[in-house]
Amino acid sequence: MLFATYIEANSKMKENAIISLNETKDYIKCITAELTQNFKEVINGDWGLNQSSDMKNVFLIDIEVFADGYGLALYPSNNEVTQLGYKKLLKKYSDGPLRDDNYKWGLDFNSYDFDNELDLKEIDEYYNSLTKFYFEWISYCWDQAGGIFFLKPIYVMMHDGTQSFDLRKKEWITDMTKWQQ
Numbered sequence: 001m002l003f004a005t006y007i008e009a010n011s012k013m014k015e016n017a018i019i020s021l022n023e024t025k026d027y028i029k030c031i032t033a034e035l036t037q038n039f040k041e042v043i044n045g046d047w048g049l050n051q052s053s054d055m056k057n058v059f060l061i062d063i064e065v066f067a068d069g070y071g072l073a074l075y076p077s078n079n080e081v082t083q084l085g086y087k088k089l090l091k092k093y094s095d096g097p098l099r100d101d102n103y104k105w106g107l108d109f110n111s112y113d114f115d116n117e118l119d120l121k122e123i124d125e126y127y128n129s130l131t132k133f134y135f136e137w138i139s140y141c142w143d144q145a146g147g148i149f150f151l152k153p154i155y156v157m158m159h160d161g162t163q164s165f166d167l168r169k170k171e172w173i174t175d176m177t178k179w180q181q
Contacts, residue, residue, distance in 0.1 A: 138156050139170065150168070
């Protein structure tokens with residue numbers, strides 16, 4: 001299901017957190033065309049390779065999501081885990097769509113007590129729901145761009161994460177596994 005809601009019936013999130021999450025999802029959906037177009041460029045060979053690198057040396061491509069604004073960067077790498085280049089995927093949002101001047105957080109994080117376990121769980125649930133949605137949105141944009149025809153392995157991961165989402169196979173794998181394929 002496209003852009004499913006990840007809030008479960010037994011959610012501990014307060015109503016204002018749920019409203020904020022839905023507003024954030026709507027904001028992200030507004031940039032679907034931009035990411036889809038940028039993925040078309042990737043599919044057509046624009047991988048942000050360094051001048052000294054060649055496409056034939058690319059073993060896989062990682063797309064990293066940065067937690068502080070959900071910015072997206074593409075890194076082609078060789079089989080020795082050396083990055084061969086870099087490409088921002090959301091050029092209009094240099095620090096990510098959630099760090100954009102036009103985006104206003106609907107959730108007041110100052111209203112939470114960071115020493116309170118229940119408040120911390122609610123914030124975790126908020127970010128986990130947002131991250132699940134964001135990865136689904138990235139996958140959707142990839143598919144809309146024609147990613148099914150892309151032959152190189154391509155993965156999405158949180159920056160400094162230990163798991164990656166395979167955009168071709170639509171499954172989660174460990175980072176060690178993707179380098180052993």
